[in-house]
Structures are given as C-alpha cells and as structure tokens.
Amino acid sequence: xxxxxxxxxxxxxxxxxxxxxxxxxxxxxxxxxxxxxxxxxxxxxxxxxxxxxxxxxxxxxxxxxxxxxxxxxxxxxxxxxxxxxxxxxxxxxxxxxxxxxxxxxxxxxxxxxxxxxxxxxxxxxxxxxxxxxxxxxxxxxxxxxxxxxxxxxxxxxxxxxxxxxxxxxxxxxxxxxxxxxxxxxxxxxxxxxxxxxxxxxxxxxxxxxxxxxxxxxxxxxxxxxxxxxxxxxxxxxxxxxxxxxxxxxxxxxxxxxxxxxxxxxxxxxxxxxxxxxxxxxxxxxxxxxxxxxxxxxxxxxxxxxxxxxxxxxxxxxxxxxxxxxxxxxxxxxxxxxxxxxxxxxxxxxxxxxxxxxxxxxxxxxxxxxxxxxxxxxxxxxxxxxxxxxxxxxxxxxxxxxxxxxxxxxxxxxxxxxxxxxxxxx
Numbered sequence: 402x403x404x405x406x407x408x409x410x411x412x413x414x415x416x417x418x419x420x421x422x423x424x425x426x427x428x429x430x431x432x433x434x435x436x437x438x439x440x441x442x443x444x445x446x447x448x449x450x451x452x453x454x455x456x457x458x459x460x461x462x463x464x465x466x467x468x469x470x471x472x473x474x475x476x477x478x479x480x481x482x483x484x485x486x487x488x489x490x491x492x493x494x495x496x497x498x499x500x501x502x503x504x505x506x507x508x509x510x511x512x513x514x515x516x517x518x519x520x521x522x523x524x525x526x527x528x529x530x531x532x533x534x535x536x537x538x539x540x541x542x543x544x545x546x547x548x549x550x551x552x553x554x555x556x557x558x559x560x561x562x563x564x565x566x567x568x569x570x571x572x573x574x575x576x577x578x579x580x581x582x583x584x585x586x587x588x589x590x591x592x593x594x595x596x597x598x599x600x601x602x603x604x605x606x607x608x609x610x611x612x613x614x615x616x617x618x619x620x621x622x623x624x625x626x627x628x629x630x631x632x633x634x635x636x637x638x639x640x641x642x643x644x645x646x647x648x649x650x651x652x653x654x655x656x657x658x659x660x661x662x663x664x665x666x667x668x669x670x671x672x673x674x675x676x677x678x679x680x681x682x683x684x685x686x687x688x689x690x691x692x693x694x695x696x697x698x699x700x701x702x703x704x705x706x707x708x709x710x711x712x713x714x715x716x717x718x719x720x721x722x723x724x725x726x727x728x729x730x731x732x733x734x735x736x737x738x739x740x741x742x743x744x745x746x747x748x749x750x751x752x753x754x755x756x757x758x759x760x761x762x763x764x765x766x767x768x769x770x771x772x773x774x775x776x777x778x779x780x781x782x783x784x785x786x787x788x789x790x791x792x793x794x795x796x797x798x799x800x801x802x803x804x805x806x807x808x809x810x811x812x813x814x815x816x817x818x819x820x821x822x823x824x825x826x
Contacts, residue, residue, distance in 0.1 A: 411517075411525030422714055425724045426557070427510070430530055433553050437545070439506040439532060444489040446512060450479040456488035456664055456696055458604065467515040482514035486531040487664070487689070487705055488696070494535055495698035504536030510710075522680030522712045532686075533705035535693070540637050543668045543688060544644035546706050550672055550684055551650045559716050562683065564650065566642070566670045567658035569606070570626055570634040572691070575666065578629040579605055585624055592619050609659045625656040637667055664689040668704070676719060677712055684708040728778030729757040730818050732800075734770035735785040743790035747783065747811055754815040758783070775800055781818050 408414055415423060450470050457463050469482040483489050486509055499505050510530045519525055532549070534542045547564060554562050569575055582605050586593060593601070594616055597608045609620055630638070645652055652670075660669045669687030677683070686706025694700040731751060735744035748760045759777055761770050767784070774782040784796030789808065797814045798806040809817065 409525065411519030413524060413526070421724050421727050422717060422722075423710075424727065425722075426710065426714060426717065429556055430510070430553070433549070433556060434508050434532070437506070437549055439508040442490060442493060442507045442509050443511070444483075444486070444493050444509060446483050446514070447480055448483055448489055448492070450481040452488050452492055452696065453481055453484060456491070456692060457485070458664070461604070461607065463515065467517050469514050469516055484513055484515045486511075486513065486529055486707060487533060487692070490531065490533050490705075491535070491692055491696055491698070491703070495693065495696060500536050500693075500699070500701055504534070506532075506534050508532045520680070522677050522709070522715060524711060528710035529707045530710060531705060531707040533703065535703045536701050537704065538690075538702040539688060539704060540641035540668065541644060543641050543704050544648065546686060546704065547645060547652070547670060548648045548650055550706070551648075554672075557713070557717060558722060559713070559720065561676065562672050562674050564645075564652040564670060564672055565655040565658055566645075566652045566668065567655050568626070568630065568634060568638040568668055569659065569666050569687075570630050571666055574626070574630045574634045575606075578624065578626045581624050581629065582606065582608075586619075589619055592616070606659050609657050620657060623657075627656055634667060641668055660685065660687060664692040664695065666690050670706075674716060677715060680709075680712060682709070683712045683716065726778060728780070729759045730779065731756060731781045731783045731814075732759045732761065732774035732777045732779040733783045733785065734761050734767060734774055736767055736770075737787035737790070739787045739790040740785045743793070744785040747785060747795055750811050751783070751815055751818070754819075756815065756818055781814075783814060 450468070453468060454464055459465075463484050468484050471480060472478070473480050490507060490509060494500060494505065494507070499507075508531060511528065512526050513529050514526055516525060517523060532546065534546070547566075550564070554560075570578065583601060586597065586601055586605060586608060590598070592615075593608075594611070594613050596613070597611060597616065600607050608616075609623060611620065642652070658669055658671060660671075665687045667688040667690070670685065671682045672684040673681045674683060675681060684706060686704065688702070688704040690702040691700075693703055733744055733748050735741050744760065748758050751758045759779065761773060765773075767786075771782060780799070780801050782796075782798045782800055784798060784806070786796075789795055794808045794810055795814050796806050797809050797817060798804075
C-alpha cells in the first residue's frame with residue numbers, strides 16, 4: 402500500500418474551519434492599517450541569500466542556523482526563503498525608488514521560513530504582518546507604531562499584552578557600550594557558553610539575548626546600555642516615552658531587550674504575553690536607521706515591526722473570540738432538467754445582487770438537498786423545481802428564523818434575503 406504523504410513537519414495546513422478566524426484577523430488588520438495610512442506591498446518569498454546576510458547579520462542565529470538556503474541549479478546563485486520581511490521590503494523600496502517622492506508607510510503579510518525545531522507558537526513556515534515606516538526620523542513614528550499595537554489589541558479584545566521597551570542608542574553610543582560589555586564578559590570568560598565565546602568578538606550584544614539558563618546570572622549583572630547613551634540617543638528615548646505616556650500606552654523599560662537582528666538602533670520593543678509559554682513575544686520591532694544604506698540605498702531613517710499571526714490567533718482562540726459567521730446567504734436546491742437550467746440563471750442573478758449563493762451540485766432528492774442547505778449555515782434555501790422554472794419563480798424557505806416557504810420572483814427573493822426579518826408569509 403502506498404504510504405500517505407504528509408505535510409513537512411512545522412509547515413501546517415490551515416483548514417476551512419480554522420480559516421474563518423484567519424479571515425477575521427486579516428480583515429481587522431487591513432482595516433486598522435488603512436486607518437493609519439499604511440499601503441500594501443508584496444514581495445517574493447525567495448530572495449538572494451546575500452540580502453539576509455548583509456541585513457540581518459552573519460553571526461545571528463537566523464543566518465547561521467535557521468535559513469532555508471539552496472543553490473539555484475540554473476545559475477549557481479545562492480537563494481533563501483525569506484526568514485523575515487523587513488530586509489525584503491527595504492530591498493524592494495530601494496530597487497523601485499519608492500522613497501524618491503518622500504517617506505513611505507508600508508505593510509505586508511505572508512509566510513516566512515525558518516529551519517528550527519517546531520513547537521507551539523514556533524513553526525518552520527509561519528506568518529507575519531509587517532509594518533514599515535521608511536524615511537521617518539522619529540520618535541513620533543516609533544510611538545505611532547506602539548500606539549497602533551495597543552489599538553489593535555483593543556479591537557481584537559486581547560487583554561494582558563505588555564509592552565517592553567529599550568534603546569540600543571545610536572552608533573556612537575553603542576560603540577562605547579560594546580567596548581564596556583566586552584571588558585565585562587572577558588572578565589567572566591569561564592562562565593561563557595560556546596555561543597557567547599563565539600559572539601564575543603563579532604556581536605557581543607547578542608550575548609544578552611541568550612536563553613541559556615546558566616548564562617542568566619551573568620546577563621542580569623551585565624553593564625546597561627543606558628549608562629552609555631549620548632544626548633541625542635537619550636533625548637530620542639525620553640521623547641518616545643513622553644509620547645507613549647501622553648497616548649495612555651502602558652510600558653516598562655527592559656534594559657536587556659536587544660532583539661535578535663543586527664540592524665536595530667535606538668528604540669526596540671516587544672509586546673509579550675504570559676499565555677503562550679516560552680513563545681511569549683507576539684509583536685516586536687524597532688528603529689533601523691542604517692539598514693537602507695547597508696543594503697545599498699541612499700541613507701534614510703526607518704523603523705517597523707512585525708506580528709506573529711499564529712501566536713495572535715492562538716490568543717484569540719484561547720479568548721474564545723466571537724468570529725462573524727461566513728455562511729452563505731442562500732443555498733439553491735433544484736430538481737428536474739428544466740429546473741436545473743433555470744436554477745443556474747437564478748444563482749447568477751442573486752449573485753449579481755451581491756448575495757453569496759451556494760448552488761447544489763451532485764444531484765439528490767429535495768430532502769437530501771435540504772439537509773445540505775441546512776448544514777451549510779445559509780439563511781435561506783432557494784428552491785427550484787420544474788413548476789417554478791415554468792413560471793420563472795422560486796421557492797424561498799427561511800432556515801434560521803420562523804417563516805413558511807413562499808413562491809416569489811427572483812427580484813422579491815433578493816429583497817427578502819437581504820432583509821431576513823422580512824416575513825415570507
């Protein structure tokens with residue numbers, strides 16, 4: 402017997418019963434982004450590997466361990482399935498001169514790919530909504546992004562999400578801090594794990610992001626970057642906090658929050674929850690003023706964030722969020738040769754009126770078809786037999802509220818279906 406082929410581990414099917422929650426979330430997000438003036442951009446899922454090495458950082462976990470990378474057999478070029486969206490969005494903005502007319506507010510949504518051990522809230526194919534503000538110096542736009550997050554959680558009725566905030570300072574501040582951190586870590590070399598020793602010379606700030614329990618005592622007592630901020634960085638961070646307080650957004654400053662990508666500077670932040678276990682970060686981002694030039698564009702400030710869709714949907718499911726029904730307006734049942742031809746026209750006429758109509762396929766008795774109609778969740782059954790076809794009328798039967806079946810014209814049926822409180826008797 403041929404073995405059944407299964408989906409790749411960590412890459413999940415989204416089934417119809419699950420998709421209604423995804424659609425509700427996506428519709429809510431699109432409306433929310435439109436209200437803040439963000440426009441959609443769509444990038445390919447496959448990029449040149451060099452883009453992510455240059456943008457994310459060669460010694461990050463993502464580039465070193467997690468990327469799906471292969472050599473294109475046609476031209477020998479190294480290609481990678483995108484592990485995150487910011488680098489691709491910035492690449493597209495540079496390639497198509499999107500910043501020429503001025504700053505841009507952009508968003509994208511879709512799958513990302515990382516080769517890691519699948520667990521709840523962490524998958525090999527996962528989905529993100531990314532929001533990028535290119536060409537804005539801030540800190541007002543940084544604050545806008547965090548206010549947007551707070552607004553979305555209210556719309557989705559998701560309580561308990563907490564905002565953690567930190568600053569990495571500008572390049573000058575970070576250089577001073579880097580030297581001080583290296584001295585501290587070198588003084589505790591015996592306590593460093595292999596990853597920390599490897600990163601000590603290339604990217605010591607990433608040591609602070611270690612999840613190794615044996616490293617936590619060392620990390621807790623490490624120098625704080627706040628002590629090395631210059632006036633420019635300090636003013637940016639203080640102004641950001643003032644804007645958040647003025648907007649009524651609660652936050653806490655976490656001096657050890659560094660994020661896992663090399664391109665960040667100044668403000669970084671995470672929205673976290675305690676309801677998802679180890680995968681508690683559901684939205685994160687920050688400022689990346691050097692990335693556009695780093696990829697090859699004209700220097701310009703920028704910031705952005707990304708939301709983990711699967712993690713937010715897990716919170717919505719846990720909260721038993723009421724999702725609007727996606728049932729059809731009507732289910733059209735029919736029996737007889739003449740009825741079948743007329744029923745096709747009826748279905749299209751009702752759809753032309755903006756109604757969602759499921760046309761029964763596969764034959765069967767009226768009784769069997771009516772069972773299908775009821776199971777579909779439709780508000781009405783539209784019934785066509787040869788007698789109705791001969792008279793160019795339909796039978797209309799309410800399925801979700803009291804009322805008797807009535808014979809009406811297609812035009813009348815459309816009006817009744819649109820106003821289901823209108824009696825058919």
